[in-house]
Amino acid sequence: MDLTVNWSRNGGVLIARPEGRIYSSNYLDWQSALEAGIGQDDDALVVDFEQVPYLSSAGLRVLLTIARQFDDPGRSFALCQLPRTVRKVLSASGFDRVVAVYDSEAEAVAAVTTGGAAGA
Numbered sequence: 001m002d003l004t005v006n007w008s009r010n011g012g013v014l015i016a017r018p019e020g021r022i023y024s025s026n027y028l029d030w031q032s033a034l035e036a037g038i039g040q041d042d043d044a045l046v047v048d049f050e051q052v053p054y055l056s057s058a059g060l061r062v063l064l065t066i067a068r069q070f071d072d073p074g075r076s077f078a079l080c081q082l083p084r085t086v087r088k089v090l091s092a093s094g095f096d097r098v099v100a101v102y103d104s105e106a107e108a109v110a111a112v113t114t115g116g117a118a119g120a
Helices: 027-037 057-069 084-093 105-113
Strands: 004-010 013-019 044-048 076-080 100-102
Touching (some): 013 027, 027 057, 044 105, 057 076, 100 105
Parallel strands (some): 013 044
Antiparallel strands (some): 004 013
């Protein structure tokens, strides 16, 4: 399955919805897709992983790079709807202690809107 990223907005929150496996042979495509979708004026990003069955360590490094872009005051970054396999990767790496993770997109959007989520 090819990797695609679908974009939408919920109020002022940019939402990325990747679809497909993210692994070492396509992580550069993953990074390019994320970077292309984020505008300079975007202060809040939620990445919804509902349609991602697998995330490699290379894909995780891309997330860390993107999360750091949202580390400034007034900016927020969060992840949501992680399948069990993706949640295990985040947990094993400790990434889930660095970036806010929510069960639902609605929770993530609410958190970044109120400033409750922080960047890495």
